Amino acid sequence: xxxxxxxxxxxxxxxxxxxxxxxxxxxxxxxxxxxxxxxxxxxxxxxxxxxxxxxxxxxxxxxxxxxxxxxxxxxxxxxxxxxxxxxxxxxxxxxxxxxxxxxxxxxxxxxxxxxxxxxxxxxxxxxxxxxxxxxxxxxxxxxxxxxxxxxxxxxxxxxxxxxxxxxxxxxxxxxxxxxxxxxxxxxxxxxxxxxxxxxxxxxxxxxxxxxxxxxxxxxxxxxxxxxxxxxxxxxxxxxxxxxxxxxxxxxxxxxxxxxxxxxxxxxxxxxxxxxxxxxxxxxxxxxxxxxxxxxxxxxxxxxxxxxxxxxxxxxxxxxxxxxxxxxxxxxxxxxxxxxxxxxxxxxxxxxxxxxxxxxxxxxxxxxxxxxxxxxxxxxxxxxxxxxxxxxxxxxxxxxxxxxxxxxxxxxxx
Ligand SMILES: CC(C)(COP(=O)(O)OP(=O)(O)OC[C@H]1O[C@@H](n2cnc3c(N)ncnc32)[C@H](O)[C@@H]1OP(=O)(O)O)[C@@H](O)C(=O)NCCC(=O)NCCS
Numbered sequence: 001x002x003x004x005x006x007x008x009x010x011x012x013x014x015x016x017x018x019x020x021x022x023x024x025x026x027x028x029x030x031x032x033x034x035x036x037x038x039x040x041x042x043x044x045x046x047x048x049x050x051x052x053x054x055x056x057x058x059x060x061x062x063x064x065x066x067x068x069x070x071x072x073x074x075x076x077x078x079x080x081x082x083x084x085x086x087x088x089x090x091x092x093x094x095x096x097x098x099x100x101x102x103x104x105x106x107x108x109x110x111x112x113x114x115x116x117x118x119x120x121x122x123x124x125x126x127x128x129x130x131x132x133x134x135x136x137x138x139x140x141x142x143x144x145x146x147x148x149x150x151x152x153x154x155x156x157x158x159x160x161x162x163x164x165x166x167x168x169x170x171x172x173x174x175x176x177x178x179x180x181x182x183x184x185x186x187x188x189x190x191x192x193x194x195x196x197x198x199x200x201x202x203x204x205x206x207x208x209x210x211x212x213x214x215x216x217x218x219x220x221x222x223x224x225x226x227x228x229x230x231x232x233x234x235x236x237x238x239x240x241x242x243x244x245x246x247x248x249x250x251x252x253x254x255x256x257x258x259x260x261x262x263x264x265x266x267x268x269x270x271x272x273x274x275x276x277x278x279x280x281x282x283x284x285x286x287x288x289x290x291x292x293x294x295x296x297x298x299x300x301x302x303x304x305x306x307x308x309x310x311x312x313x314x315x316x317x318x319x320x321x322x323x324x325x326x327x328x329x330x331x332x333x334x335x336x337x338x339x340x341x342x343x344x345x346x347x348x349x350x351x352x353x354x355x356x357x358x359x360x361x362x363x364x365x366x367x368x369x370x371x372x373x374x375x376x377x378x379x380x381x382x383x384x385x386x387x388x389x390x391x392x393x394x395x396x397x398x399x400x401x402x403x404x405x406x407x408x409x410x411x412x413x
Contacts, residue, residue, distance in 0.1 A: 003029060004372075008030070008031040008032070008090045008183065009033075010032065010089060010090065011034055011086065012036060013096070014093050014094060014123070015095065016044055016095070017062060017168035017172070018167070019172065020035075020042070021169045021172030023066065023093055024066070027066050028377070029370070029375075030373060034067050034089070035066045035067065036085070037071075038072065039070045042059060044056060044059040053357065055355070055358070061363050063380035064379060064380050065378045066380065067385070067390060068382065068384055069386055070383060070387055070412075072413065075408065080405070081405065081410055084395050085395065086114050089118060091119045091121060091182075091183070092119070094121075094122055095123035098125075116191060116192060117190060119179060119183065119186060119192045119193060121179050121194075121195040122194070123196075123197050123199065124137075128196060132145075137199050140167065141167070142166075146200045151210045151237055159237065160237075166202070166203055170202050174197045209243060213243075217229060217232050223296045225241055226238065226241050226299055247266045247295060247302075248263065251264050251309075251318070252311060253314055253331075254314050256311075260314065261331070263329060264328075266306075271292075273326070273327070274325060277325055283305070289302055319331050350365060351364075351377050353377060387411055
């Protein structure tokens with residue numbers, strides 16, 4: 001079937017999480033993604049293993065719909081294979097530590113000279129310029145340095161990382177957007193270009209509204225925060241406050257387990273109906289909550305009443321009660337809830353796959369749904385599973401040529 005990115009070939013040198021999320025998205029969109037691995041493989045194949053000798057879920061969940069070729073870039077014959085593949089690819093992707101490609105002899109200038117039409121896409125922790133350029137980075141390093149950790153958690157507690165992998169997968173999304181833009185530019189000009197995304201920059205982008213509040217603090221306290229923001233100079237951690245123009249918070253539900261909570265947004269237009277439902281007409285007419293300004297001032301009392309109401313219902317009952325009166329809300333869904341959720345299954349967001357070494361497993365589905373480019377999810381490749389296939393079918397190499405390169409150690413340690 002013709003897909004959105006059919007005909008685009010990606011040389012995917014990425015590893016761990018940040019890069020592979022981007023190349024997996026491109027593969028789901030129809031690109032031919034060739035995962036170009038060192039002979040020992042992407043390190044995540046062996047990390048956090050749950051089945052002996054099988055690729056870990058860390059690897060399988062980030063590398064679907066790709067082919068795998070192993071090439072030793074530290075051998076001249078390995079570099080020869082890389083250069084040949086460069087000629088046959090539209091995009092080359094990498095997220096090595098600072099200076100790795102230079103040491104291998106392939107900085108962007110060299111790649112561009114070898115194939116002026118190729119797009120090179122890189123993820124770095126902090127980009128290629130500036131005082132932090134030489135530093136390596138992982139997910140939580142980016143969350144720490146991009147503003148996320150300082151604004152997540154409670155005011156009187158430590159900074160917290162978020163469960164959503166905004167440093168890695170969030171950066172991967174930015175990279176995929178950059179690649180698609182560069183492909184469009186190349187369609188017009190025939191020229192490739194260098195796309196660079198820094199993890200720190202991506203996290204800052206995702207924390208944009210926290211910098212809105214940072215600047216608002218210069219003009220005085222922020223009334224919607226449930227904590228006192230008078231005299232502050234940096235956006236504080238504000239627990240589960242909504243962070244938007246409407247009041248919102250997490251409300252505890254029955255029977256009181258760790259995920260028996262529901263997030264409730266007390267949207268301006270729903271207050272009367274919500275107040276009537278939880279406290280009758282008297283509450284709907286209560287002057288202390290008549291306007292959003294009053295509700296902000298008295299929000300501790302308001303949330304107390306909502307928590308009393310919530311403690312008499314499960315989160316699913318609350319979801320039904322609140323949606324009935326059009327109150328935006330969301331029960332706190334555990335991974336177990338989501339893995340068994342009818343809506344999630346129906347939208348193919350938790351997909352069962354098979355694997356020759358691990359058997360049945362699940363991947364999170366493709367969240368971008370294109371009407372003319374549906375995704376058929378395929379398992380991740382075994383290490384080097386497609387080496388011969390790529391050499392003979394992409395590079396048109398003869399059996400003798402492949403044997404010569406193998407003999408010279410192009411594909412092994
Ligand atoms: C993630 C990270 C911290 C891992 O650090 P690391 O394990 O030391 O890996 P590096 O990328 O720095 O180095 C990879 C090494 O493998 C080698 N290598 C990679 N592909 C190879 C291949 N096909 N053949 C031979 N060697 C290869 C590189 O040459 C390099 O060796 P060198 O240090 O001798 O130059 C680092 O890659 C990084 O900061 N990446 C950018 C930010 C990022 O994406 N982080 C998030 C990851 S989820």
